[in-house]
Amino acid sequence: MGSGFADMTEHKVKFLPSGRIVFVQDGETISQVARKAGVHINASCGGSGLCGKCRVLLESGTVEGGKSEKLTEQDYASGIRQACLSGIKSDLVIRIPQESVLDTGVPDTAVPVRHKAGMYVFDIEQLKEEGIFASPVDKLFLELSRPSPTYSIADAGRLIKGLADQYDERGMVVELQVLRRLRRILREDDFRVTVTLSRSVRRRFRTRVVNIQAGNWTHRNFGLAVDIGTTTVYGQLLDLNTGRVLAEAGDYNAQMSYGEDVISRIIQAERPGGLGLMQSLVVSTINGIIEKLLDSCEVSRDEISSITLAGNTTMTHLFLGLEPHNIRRSPYVPVSTFFPPIRAGDDLGLDLERHAVALVFPAVSSYVGGDIVAGIMGSGMYRTDAQTLLIDVGTNAEIVIGNREWLACAACSAGPAFEGGGITHGMRASAGAIEDFSLNPQSLEPMNITIGNKSPEGICGSGLLIIVATLFEHGIIDQQGKFNRGLKTPRIRQGRSGYEYVLAWKDEIRGELDIVINEADIDNFIRAKAAIYAGIMTLLGNVGLEVTDLEQVILAGAFGSYIDLDCAMTVGLLPDVASERVKYVGNGSLVGARMSELSNHIRQDVVDVVHRMTSFELSGVDSFKDHYVASLFLPHTDSSLFPSVKKRNTP
């Protein structure tokens, strides 16, 4: 897994022409940051500085390096730099030359170059084509007639009549905070005002007038989309008129210091005062992100009228102050799966104005949360005819199968292996984590590639996948994950937990220990991937489908975005499907939150979608156990399920 936007941020980097903004650490290269921001820059050499294709124009700010023999003196003087060689040392504005821009899609989180072709785009254009680009928050400009003895109705009546006469908007409710400012604002610019209408998620509810401004401000209409992750929280500032993402920011969920997984957070929340603490921590994280988003654009706080948030069921409960206790206790009953629209400020403590309405994505159950529902909405799978598998791989894998007609879902616990847990040298996807790996087939010497190009400190989830797949492909481990004892290399040796492969010698890395991967680690990995594969197969079986029926596979989540597809099939983590059928939605939760900020139709569809979803319980089901046991091999006991892997491994 690569790092998200979550690292300590120091500099603000703005990419043109997209206008996207990210906050980055000092010293990161422009290439790294562009990848994280989802801004594509051509770079065929993988970032080594050799191809010279990653030319960018530095419009403001300073970088370290960035000069190479591929650039002329004239280029350099005019501000051209090589992105992969430019260490960021200040706030920057960078223009990507047209020849370096591959596509203008707006992915949400870091998407590795290897996935660019499959990036799923259910975008603004598609919303517009379908006629459903209609933000739940509208701004309308009104020119009202002045009060006179013959037209002396109340200010509010005047406003309501104006909306009816000029826009055919009827049955409005004018909120108290608008009434309180109405007299003054109406008279500030001679009864020319902009009203903000907040449309209801439920079709039967009335539209509310939530804000009023003197003069015409219809061009300034903004919203926020937020993904509340257990580890990381991401936010986007959206221009609701154009659908554009104006800025993006992320941070670690401040609850992290109270435990890394949802169970430990629930335990915290059960302590006296713990729920309030958990709530205030995540709210403060979101407030920090809002702060960063506003700082990065010329948008003021009171121009934001709407915020949509999505998270797993536990994160949602903690954010709303709902007791999560029973989420971790059989029969796993959450307090609620639907949440009414809520005032972002007064009720939740978000740093937004009174008129801002917060909508929280509904969940299906304790372990199929709003994040996966948002993914379903954001990926558009609920409106496609194609039989689709959507999977968000993490500690808990959420699996959804279906299309516009029906949806089935399940969650299964893969354990923490993909996040570095239970692995001897496992670590999170942060600087120093081995995220890519290759092997010299003759010498069996490794090539480790780490996040941040630092000395290796451990293995992150995506690294683990690639290492296991590579060892297996080269016959260094067998189908059961056991090392080939006959190989003659000092890299393979008997360790404390079975045989192990030395990824890095301690002397090379000036560490206290060699960094290894051992049979116990591989066993943990196999059990994690088996759980996910068994979950997919069980759910497929429950709905009477086979792998070959899948017309589309959508990978969501950070791990899903960084996953090497060939490796995932090699080890049997994902079913063997043609790579052209695989798409990546990135942070599906954030995409869904954004889409729902941009289309009230999508918001309105959410309720139907949740009701349409059939949730299956996997734990304790016989067929799941059978699939699980059969999957405790690389890639599987039944290799006929992985024809392309078989073909690749059989020269």
Next chain:
Amino acid sequence: MGSGFADMTEHKVKFLPSGRIVFVQDGETISQVARKAGVHINASCGGSGLCGKCRVLLESGTVEGGKSEKLTEQDYASGIRQACLSGIKSDLVIRIPQESVLDTGVPDTAVPVRHKAGMYVFDIEQLKEEGIFASPVDKLFLELSRPSPTYSIADAGRLIKGLADQYDERGMVVELQVLRRLRRILREDDFRVTVTLSRSVRRRFRTRVVNIQAGNWTHRNFGLAVDIGTTTVYGQLLDLNTGRVLAEAGDYNAQMSYGEDVISRIIQAERPGGLGLMQSLVVSTINGIIEKLLDSCEVSRDEISSITLAGNTTMTHLFLGLEPHNIRRSPYVPVSTFFPPIRAGDDLGLDLERHAVALVFPAVSSYVGGDIVAGIMGSGMYRTDAQTLLIDVGTNAEIVIGNREWLACAACSAGPAFEGGGITHGMRASAGAIEDFSLNPQSLEPMNITIGNKSPEGICGSGLLIIVATLFEHGIIDQQGKFNRGLKTPRIRQGRSGYEYVLAWKDEIRGELDIVINEADIDNFIRAKAAIYAGIMTLLGNVGLEVTDLEQVILAGAFGSYIDLDCAMTVGLLPDVASERVKYVGNGSLVGARMSELSNHIRQDVVDVVHRMTSFELSGVDSFKDHYVASLFLPHTDSSLFPSVKKRNTP
């Protein structure tokens, strides 16, 4: 005008069997207090202690006096007292013997005995008969099944399903504050819970679940009705299951220290910080009343889910924090005449729990406010076939004419004479004010009756009316209000403002001045009554009716309640109609607020009623001016308009 509940309260008096509670001043008699509380006690001698009919049983507490020759020693020992002779010296519980109870109607404010027969009762029984006794706040008891692996839906879903299955209540919205307590409360009494449903005023809106309690609490369902008067604020605590008024309390509007009329309050509100100050003052007044109401009953704050408030347009604006500036400026445009349902606590600062919803009565215009709309609802005039005149007499008189088919309304300014303003010895209806008066026809010596039986200090509105009518009936003043200069009595003399009649000599009252009524006072009074009469006649003319078409006249407001009908017709304040057609609604605003707490149908009808009302502007209209000038006589230049007065005055 008599005093309301507004005096400094010292003792709590509870009347049985009605259970009504009032707060009273030390030393008031039980009879006085019973009148104020609308509790009838037989007393044919007028409270002089002679008839002995006002026997009550003192169940607890102490009184001063109360003993007379009409009581035996045995009576006295068993706790029987004469109400008119018993000065209250502590908190009391008093039982009214069955023979002393005349009716069980529940008037809202003090209604003099003289009006008991005409007291208008649009009461609970009538609501029940019409099938519209249905509080907007319902409590329902649910027994839900426990979570199990086969029934593991979320707590909120379980609740919603229970409401649908057990009560056919569908499409609920469960509010955040309920979700936050839901898990714990459901499990506190094994999934037996009471939910509070708040039904929408607008028919299309959804019902909301606003509260949840463990166990069965359906028998505990309470609401508040509040009349926000410019001078006095009254509140009632209502049992929403029975419709009974459990307690009643009142206090001066704390804004009073910033001016007595709405214009001076508006001016205050226009100053920097003034609006917030005005708002907090009235909110603190209401909070004090809520405190008193709760103190007087075994009802806790969190059992109150609903509060309905009514007031004139200015009071409503100040209470809600809306800028009242344009109410006093032509063309008199208020900020709003409709107000959305509002959270009583968070949005308004009322001392009620989060789940309490406040509904504020809508107004028609700047000078036909929610108080008069509430009067229309509370008096039931909007649902009668009879052509009805509803009039609330005060500084501003609001006049409504109509029935179930149509409604026309107007407001006219009578000036402050009825509240003691502009009258040499005028004063508010408080202790020491002359509220009743008679004259020895021979000696022309007066009999003054004061509020609290204290030494006279001045004249209140109802006293002024009786004095002027009496002087006129006895030929002491003429049709123009000028004294008959030929009468030989030291009581009539030339004063600084024309001739005057001495009501009390300063030596008798140990005052610094004789208390008089002079020609300037009478002139002010005549102008005030002329404005009201002209308003009634102009509005009648506008709708094409004559006085004789009126089938019903309803008098509202404190002054309306204390008015002596014969006197009011003698001076030409009210049109000459048969007394059996006149009814008294008491504090119409409070009645309306109460009825709307007890019947969501009435709430829902309010919007239609307001839209149905045609508002007429009287000031500057020629016919109003003509009527006004013609009314500047006692009773009127055209005495044929007052046939019964003419008949009475012509022996």
